[in-house]
Amino acid sequence: MKNYSSFDVLGPIMVGPSSSHTAGAARLGKIASEIAGQGFYKVEFYLHGSFAKTYKGHGTNKALVAGILGFEPDDERLRDSFDIAKSKSIDYEFIESDLGYVHPNTVKLVFKYLNNDDFYVIGSSIGGGSIVIININGIEIEFTGSYPTIIVKYKDKKGMISNITSIIADAEVNIASMKVTRDRDDATMICEMDSQIDEDTINNISNIEDLSYIRFINTKRS
Amino acid sequence: MFNTGKELLNLCEEKNLKIYELVIEKEHTLSGLSYDEIKSKMKNTLEVMKNSATQALDKEIISVSGLTGGNSKKVESYKNNKTFAGPFINGAMAKAFSTSEVNASMGKICASPTAGASGILPSALLSAQEKMDLTDEILVNALFTAAGIGEIIAKNATVSGAEGGCQAECGVAAAMAAGALVEISDGSPSQALNAAGFALTNIMGLVCDPIAGLVEYPCNLRNASGVVNAFISADLALANVDALIPFDEVVEAMYKVGKALPESLRETALGGLAATPTGKELEKKVIK
Ligand code: SF4
Numbered sequence: 001m002k003n004y005s006s007f008d009v010l011g012p013i014m015v016g017p018s019s020s021h022t023a024g025a026a027r028l029g030k031i032a033s034e035i036a037g038q039g040f041y042k043v044e045f046y047l048h049g050s051f052a053k054t055y056k057g058h059g060t061n062k063a064l065v066a067g068i069l070g071f072e073p074d075d076e077r078l079r080d081s082f083d084i085a086k087s088k089s090i091d092y093e094f095i096e097s098d099l100g101y102v103h104p105n106t107v108k109l110v111f112k113y114l115n116n117d118d119f120y121v122i123g124s125s126i127g128g129g130s131i132v133i134i135n136i137n138g139i140e141i142e143f144t145g146s147y148p149t150i151i152v153k154y155k156d157k158k159g160m161i162s163n164i165t166s167i168i169a170d171a172e173v174n175i176a177s178m179k180v181t182r183d184r185d186d187a188t189m190i191c192e193m194d195s196q197i198d199e200d201t202i203n204n205i206s207n208i209e210d211l212s213y214i215r216f217i218n219t220k221r222s
Numbered sequence: 223m224f225n226t227g228k229e230l231l232n233l234c235e236e237k238n239l240k241i242y243e244l245v246i247e248k249e250h251t252l253s254g255l256s257y258d259e260i261k262s263k264m265k266n267t268l269e270v271m272k273n274s275a276t277q278a279l280d281k282e283i284i285s286v287s288g289l290t291g292g293n294s295k296k297v298e299s300y301k302n303n304k305t306f307a308g309p310f311i312n313g314a315m316a317k318a319f320s321t322s323e324v325n326a327s328m329g330k331i332c333a334s335p336t337a338g339a340s341g342i343l344p345s346a347l348l349s350a351q352e353k354m355d356l357t358d359e360i361l362v363n364a365l366f367t368a369a370g371i372g373e374i375i376a377k378n379a380t381v382s383g384a385e386g387g388c389q390a391e392c393g394v395a396a397a398m399a400a401g402a403l404v405e406i407s408d409g410s411p412s413q414a415l416n417a418a419g420f421a422l423t424n425i426m427g428l429v430c431d432p433i434a435g436l437v438e439y440p441c442n443l444r445n446a447s448g449v450v451n452a453f454i455s456a457d458l459a460l461a462n463v464d465a466l467i468p469f470d471e472v473v474e475a476m477y478k479v480g481k482a483l484p485e486s487l488r489e490t491a492l493g494g495l496a497a498t499p500t501g502k503e504l505e506k507k508v509i510k
Pocket of ligand 1 (some may be wrong): 223256287316338382383384387391429431432436437438440441444489503
């Protein structure tokens with residue numbers, strides 16, 4: 001049987017009212033913005049299922065905006081996130097929509113940049129404040145953000161995976177799970193680790209040739 | 223270390239420990255944190271609980287949707303009138319309402335075990351502290367008792383209203399609080415589990431039917447009645463009232479009852495109070 005920590009049972013400490021519709025939404029916003037990268041001027045939120053139905057009463061909208069501003073689910077600024085976004089000139093829009101056969105609490109976040117293409121992330125809030133990211137720009141993936149995670153995209157060629165994993169191994173970081181998906185020549189690798197990785201290691205990986213995209217999500221799990 | 227109530231009781235007896243001592247020991251083994259670190263983390267949880275349980279006592283806090291609010295203050299100012307249940311019980315209900323209102327207004331709470339049921343445990347502990355002059359350390363220990371009981375239920379049943387109805391949220395919260403109260407009163411580990419079993423028994427079958435799908439009503443009432451359930455269950459156990467069905471079997475029964483509930487009574491807002499004519503009216507008003 002899975003062992004629970006006392007702080008799983010008594011937790012999370014969060015801003016209400018709902019762990020799935022508020023705390024999970026804030027986490028989704030935060031992790032999605034880390035995947036997309038800073039500098040966006042607007043985010044469109046496509047709300048699906050129960051998110052679409054009850055987002056106002058649950059403050060899902062405020063929590064999502066707080067998330068893209070980088071706030072954690074227990075940050076009491078959640079309820080003022082609209083004003084804070086405005087003061088940072090970040091625009092937002094909520095659109096009720098049908099995202100297909102996905103979890104009822106799912107949202108697609110489209111990040112808009114002045115000089116770059118749109119970037120989108122789809123994720124679901126699966127209960128108790130936990131989340132799963134299921135799609136990045138059309139690439140189906142699955143990761144929970146519970147572990148420090150590396151996401152890389154590259155033109156597939158021999159030795160890429162071992163290049164990356166050996167740098168991680170040199171840093172004495174243990175890989176918890178790794179998934180690679182391929183769409184024609186483009187490969188996407190998601191690597192979850194047992195502990196956070198430092199700047200140097202990040203730089204070493206970034207220096208690998210032919211990476212078209214790289215992100216580190218150094219989540220801390222409270 | 224322990225998955226069932228029976229295993230928990232055996233370990234307590236073997237090592238001559240209280241439930242909370244065993245749970246702290248387990249947390250230490252599991253996380254690698256020191257005893258001091260674990261306790262100070264829980265002290266932080268207690269602080270969040272104290273704030274949420276008192277914020278709305280003298281201040282009207284209205285929910286994001288506008289559906290509920292202000293009840294904590296009403297009950298708090300009523301409690302010294304000529305009441306049926308007395309100032310202690312009324313004060314406890316006011317504190318339970320307080321956390322529910324803080325939660326519904328996007329304030330900070332600790333899910334225990336869920337956000338919807340987060341009013342019960344803080345009110346139980348805080349009310350006990352006021353009545354019995356308890357130190358914060360005793361309350362911190364009691365939180366570990368509660369966590370241990372909650373863990374067993376989460377492992378063998380569910381603590382989600384969508385899965386098991388409100389008995390799995392407000393029922394489990396009351397069970398955790400009842401067990402914690404027993405240890406505060408120096409009751410035995412088996413009395414603590416009896417109390418938890420009583421609390422679940424008292425509300426077995428309770429459905430989840432939130433108006434408009436929002437964690438507000440009847441959640442707030444069930445937090446208020448949930449803390450009362452915790453107090454009477456603790457007292458019944460301390461009085462050694464017979465517990466014919468062992469805790470583990472009560473938990474299993476609760477789980478099966480939850481599974482047997484139709485989906486309309488499991489957080490979908492399609493049954494119970496949510497589906498009444500007035501419930502639907504209110505839904506229309508707050509959703510759009
Ligand atoms: S009625 Fe449903 S949403 Fe409300 S507290 Fe109970 S289980 Fe949670």
